[in-house]
Amino acid sequence: MPRSNVIVFVSAGMSAPKKRDHSLARKQLYLNYGALSLATMLQLKGYETFLVHGEHDTPEVTIERLVKTGMLPSSFPLMVSIPSFYALDWARAFCALAKKFDSSCRIIVGGRWVVGPDVAWLRAKLPEADLLVEGLGEPIIESLLTGNPDLRRLSAPTPGFTLNHLLVDGYARYQPSIEASRGCGMKCVFCEERDIPLERLRDADDLAASMALVQEQYHGAEIHPYLQASMFVPGSRWSERLASAVDHQGLRIAWRTETRVDAMTPETVAALAQAGLKVIDLGLETASPTQILAMRKSPDPDRYLRRAADLIEACRKHGVHVKANVLLYAGETQHTLEETTAFLDQHASGIAGVSVGPVIAYGPPKTAEPLLSDWAPRGARPVDPASAEAIGITPMHLSKDFHADDVEAASLALSRRYMDANSYFALKSFSYYPRGYTRAEFDSDVAASDPAQLPFALETAEASEFSCS
Structure with missing residues (x-):
């Protein structure tokens, strides 16, 4: 053939x-x-x-x-x-x-x-x-x-070229990506990049030029790129240079990225917002001092939470929408969950939405077993001890307070506490739904879905304050 x-x-x-x-x-x-x-x-x-x-x-x-x-x-x-x-x-x-x-x-x-x-x-x-x-x-x-492949594991720094989205089948449906940096190295127990060193961010002028090239690929249409970085850590001078470069390019592009709550300073937010930052996925994970220490997020929970609060407030002040990531972790109790909920309640005016889920041990036994051993003293145990070998995914009972079914119920309840249909649609359509996916299509899909599985409250306000422009 x-x-x-x-x-x-x-x-x-x-x-x-x-x-x-x-x-x-x-x-x-x-x-x-x-x-x-x-x-x-x-x-x-x-x-x-x-x-x-x-x-x-x-x-x-x-x-x-x-x-x-x-x-x-x-x-x-x-x-x-x-x-x-x-x-x-x-x-x-x-x-x-x-x-x-x-x-x-x-x-x-x-x-x-x-x-x-x-x-x-x-x-x-x-x-x-x-x-x-x-x-x-x-x-x-x-x-x-070739017939003689090189299978060495070599370092691969952040590429300096712009991704060609035209190579993607049906590319116009996808929001584009621009790599800003690789690595993290912050040693969080659950993170797959915990031991991969953080690279410096790409040059700000180069990043702005990539944004312009990507918009050309989309024929000048509205795009919402994701600046890919496991931990986006811009300094004030870099942020100001990006704002200047974006202005020089004449770009009006709203973009999204992710970072830890203690990795980006409030002083950078104004310049980043000027450069187009509109949505940030913020790795809060927990606001319980006990769980912060268990995750090894920080040796100083009070300082961690102060920095989280300051960053959320800076984002609110400058019109950057925060989607807070919450991780229900090994040893989770009603008390630790209430601590996280209280923090989110206190800063709800600066939070556009939340993503909530339980910690899961990913990988075959070789990588899952060290995690399971670390979590067992906290009262966590696998739902199915054979799942690591079978599929490389091990869901967990987190504690006596939170068996797997309880975790699912708590995740949905916490999500619905901070998101209605308006805020959920705004966040998802910004980056993850197909470009051009309309609110009418969303409402139709909501009607076709089991409401018990939806992570947002069905009672919505008359209008959303979220604007992607």
Whole structure:
């Protein structure tokens, strides 16, 4: 059969949404900017590349789409990226279908969070994969196209080029990404980047130039880029330079990023808001001193919470919308949850929404067992001790106060305490719903969803104060 000369990248989809399965959850899109980085690198070297996301389509639908468009079969290896353990079952089925369609297809699988922890474990889960690549692929990507791949784990600093979103199938549906920095290294027990050193932010002028190039890719239309950084740590001078560079470029782009509550100072917020920062995902995680220490977020909980309060107030003052991330952790009790709730209540005027969920041990036994051992003295235990080996995802009973069912109820109750349909739609449509997804479509999907699973209150105000402009 004729073969294309296209290097096809597939971002593995999910059979069901990560948290709760309803119509709204299936609308969310997550751009695999790591796979897009590799596709862009190869395209800059003269190769023809293409990235398709499995989303919530079946593996069969994705294979059929690639065959119908002539992308498969290809003379190049098929690159499969697994962004999380929730995508592993989908990837397994997709690889089997790809081999069935083209028995000579060489499948290369990457995704550092899934491949890296235990290659032997993953090889047993993905027998059709010809090659498993640990770590970041940028330094070795071109060698993977040859019969002599370089499989060293090499450092891969933040790319200096702009991601080419035009390489993404249906790119106009996705909000774009711009990498600002990599790494974290802050040693939080639950974080996958706890031991990866934090890099300096990209040059502010370079970042503004990337924003301008991405807007050109979208033909000047409104975009809300996500400045990707596991921990966005801008200093005052850098923030002022970014504001100046954005003004020099004539950009009017509202963007989003994430950081810790004690990593960004209130003094930077005014300049960042001027540069276009509109939404920030703030890793509060907890406001309980006991849990702050347990997570190793900070050795000084009082200082941590003062800095959190000051940053939230600065964001409120300068019109930056805070989405606070809350993690129900091992050893959680009614008292520790009440401490977090009291803090959120106190600063509710500066919080546009919250994302609440329990800590989960990700990875095969090799990586899950140290976490489980750390959590056991706090009263936490796995819902299913065999799940780490089976699927690489271990949900937890957090304590005698919070069994798994109790955790789900508490997560929903806390989310609904601070979000109604208006605030939820504003936050999700800013970054995760398809571009152009309307409020009427949202309301229709709400009506089609089980209200017991929705993480927001259905009683809404007449109008939302949230504005993306």
